[in-house]
Amino acid sequence: MSSLFITSCGGGSSKQEANATGFSVIENQIKDKFGKEAYYTDLSITYNESIGNIVSVTVTDNPELLQMAQWNQTQDNWNQTSDVTIEIPEGTKATDFMFQLNEKINLKKLGELVEQSKAQLTKEKSIENPKLHIAAVKYPDTGEVSKAEYVVMLQPENGGTTFSFSYTLAGELTNMDY
Numbered sequence: 001m002s003s004l005f006i007t008s009c010g011g012g013s014s015k016q017e018a019n020a021t022g023f024s025v026i027e028n029q030i031k032d033k034f035g036k037e038a039y040y041t042d043l044s045i046t047y048n049e050s051i052g053n054i055v056s057v058t059v060t061d062n063p064e065l066l067q068m069a070q071w072n073q074t075q076d077n078w079n080q081t082s083d084v085t086i087e088i089p090e091g092t093k094a095t096d097f098m099f100q101l102n103e104k105i106n107l108k109k110l111g112e113l114v115e116q117s118k119a120q121l122t123k124e125k126s127i128e129n130p131k132l133h134i135a136a137v138k139y140p141d142t143g144e145v146s147k148a149e150y151v152v153m154l155q156p157e158n159g160g161t162t163f164s165f166s167y168t169l170a171g172e173l174t175n176m177d178y
Contacts, residue, residue, distance in 0.1 A: 012076030014052030018045075018118075018132035023111030026055060027101055033071075033078055039063045039098035041086070042070075044136035045107075051075055058084055063094035096143040105169060110135050110150050117152040117165040125163070125178065130154040133162055149174065 013029050016022030026045060031038070034057070042058040055073040068084040088094055099105045114135050121130045133153040140147040152165040166175040 013045075013055050013073055014075050016053060018047065018053075018111065018114045018135065020108045020111035020115065023107035023114070023135070026053070027107035029073075030055065030057065030107075031101060033073075034059050035061055037061065037100065039095060039100055040137070041068065041098055041139060042136075043101075043107075044134055045110075045132070046134045047132040060098075063098055066094055092143070097139075097141070099137065099139050099145070099148065104145075105137055105148065109169075109171060110137065110152075113150050113165070113167050113171060114152050114154075116171075117154055117163075120165075120176075121154055121163055127156050127163075129157045130163070131157055138166075145169075 011025075013026045016025050023045070038059050038061050040057055040059050042056065044056045046054045046056065048054055051074060056070070058068050058070045060068040066086050066088070068086060069080050070082045070084060071078055071080050086094065086097070088097060101107065114132055118130050121127050131154065133155045134151070135153070136151045138149050138151050148169055150167045150169070150171075152167070154163045154165075155161065161178070164175075164177040165173060167173055
C-alpha cells in the first residue's frame, strides 16, 4: 500500500499541486539536491501554465565562505544560473542572514497558505479556481527572523490581476493586496 502512495505523490516538482502535499514533495527534492543542512537566502515557486512549477533558490552548504549559488529547476532539471558573493556586517555571522528548511520555515506550511489564500480569494472576490502565480519565503536582508514571511501571489484562471497575501512564519495573515 505504501508504494502506491509514493507513486501517486511522486513525480517531479514541475507537476506538483500548489498545496501542502505538493510543496512537501518539492521541499524533499530541494533537500535531495542541496542537502538537509543547506542555507538559503531566497526560495520561490513560480507557476507557469505551459511548463509547470519553476523552483528558484539561492543556496549554500558552507555559509562561512560567503559564496552562494542561484539555481532554477525547470521541467525537473536543475540549472545553476549564477554565483553570488554576499557581504555581511562586521561582527555578524553569515547564517544570521540565511534560513534553513526545517520546522520553523518549510514548504508544507507555504503550501497550506496557498490553499488558504485560494479559499479566501474565492470567498471574498468570487474568483473561482484561482491559480498560483508565485509562492515564496521572503527573508529580510537584516536577518531579523521575526520579519521573515511567506508570500503567496494568485491570479484568476484566465490571468490578469495578481492578488498578494503575506503571512508570518506562524501562518498569520499580515497583508492582502488586491
